[in-house]
Amino acid sequence: MTMTTSSPRELPHQPWGRVRQSRRAADRMMKIIATGFTFTAIFVLFWILGMLVVKGIGGLSLATFTAVTPGPGTEGGGLANAIVGSFVLTFLGIAIATPIGVLAGTWLAEYGRGSKLANLIRFINDILLSAPSILIGLFVYVILVEPFRGYSGWAGGVALGIIAIPVIVRTTEDMLSLVPSHLREAGAALGAPPSVVITSVTWRAAKAGMVTGILLALARIAGETAPLLFTALNNNFWFSPTLVGGVSNLPVTIYQFASAPYENWQQLAWAGSLIITVSILVLSLVARRIVAGSK
């Protein structure tokens, strides 16, 4: 190890003079590289955001929010059906994932804590957390689209829900584990059964963190495209209120419009990208603020 050879400071005529030079040079080099890398990443973020603002802002108008997506070769049009469809699918996903995720996280943190089964479930949950989202789309296609012979918003919502579940499980468990156990003991000492202790003591103490988990899950699924490609599909009309037969949505619309030969499609794709990215970044920042506030 180099550091064990380091010499007393600034002695004249010391034999390590040259070594010191090279060590300093290596140190300075590393600092410059690390700083450079960090600013490269930040630069890319601002490059992407700048690109979205420059190209997207021109496509934003009232019509963007009121008109439906135009068909091939049709002038004008907006993103109204895609925006509403995205809202419906995202909230459907969250509505499916929240009860399951919160309950599973609660079981891991409260009932199963330390047990082998809990460790296994936690492990599998962590794997689901990083599972490729396109595989979730394939899975939902196999279980919900193929058997019912048709694309539907329900399939899209389920696909998004499956992506959101592990996020919520993870944050719920982490947040519940942070609740000091004397709170639970105090509740139990008053004679409250475990379920009451959990719902009115532990959950309440961890509320901010659990809400953050749900917001993070929302941010995660709001921009997901791959799982919707073959579940919710996409089209240029208002979807049926039963959500059967495909629901238009923003990410897939962007995907289809971006490289299309029609100028108004490309313009709408940029506008949609701007809308979706700003919403997701704001959502992530709000979630972070809640965590910071609760600490």
Next chain:
Amino acid sequence: MTAATDMTSIPGATPIVRKAPKATFDLVFRNASFAAALLVLVLLAAIMVSMVIGGWPAFREFGLGFITSSVWDTQNDQYGAWPAIVGTLSTALIALVIGVPLSLGIAVYLTQLAPAWFKKPVATAIELLAAVPSIIYGMWGLFVFVPLFAAYVQIPLSNIVEGMPIVGTVLYSRSPSGLGIFTAGIILAFMIVPFIASITRDMLEQIPSVLRESAYGIGATTWEVVRHVLVPQAGVSIIGAVMLGLGRALGETMAVTFVVGNANRLSASILDPGSTIASRIANEFNEALGLQLNALIALGCILFFVTFVVLVIARLLVARVKRY
């Protein structure tokens, strides 16, 4: 709610006994949360089973040849996964080669070099990089990065290496459009950076500062502290973080689909268009029928098992860190 009323009722002379309904609720709550937890296990198993069943006709038809064959012919119903597998692995590898040094540099900057007031905004910016949707990376890649890459890297590089042995094959692009395996790898690198960087940062922060201080105390420079104290201490968990990034890179779909070029053929050059498993599924699935559909699900099955193994190793190496 109930606990609050219970608490107020404790000192009172008339305790309100509501035992029976609570016991039922207790049992229901416990079983419901247990069922939800089990559902996580069932989900993973169900994904695995559905992939195997959905892809089975293709596996049965082509056997092991499905993996090794390079033919993807929808007219004659002949399918082989090899170009897509190679494309997936090479894009992910390029992403790691570029992304890992970037991430480690960022983690070192955030923990050792950044001034205190600057740490938080930088960390937030890096995490926002993770929040940007995949499709936006695809748009940026296709419309901003690809033209620049073609004009300033691909064309000059092709001119230089043309005719050289080996390099002339690997780095020469027949159609310098900017699209290709290498471009996809670069975009993927920026997408996995926030994940690797923030896990590594957490790891570095967990190292007791007394270790760092004692190294500084005997005269080590910052670089030597990083190289000889922090990196060996964080050790395997950094490898775990890298594997986690690899897991992301392997399955990333939309960004890759935009920039990889979607060629069915396998090219010897990393600058030529190719395809990955995920991009091929995204491209062809909606038009696929019959055996092609099965072949695409079989591709998904291969992707599932590869990422599953990578992620299992990753999670075993990363001691549980607080990341979402």
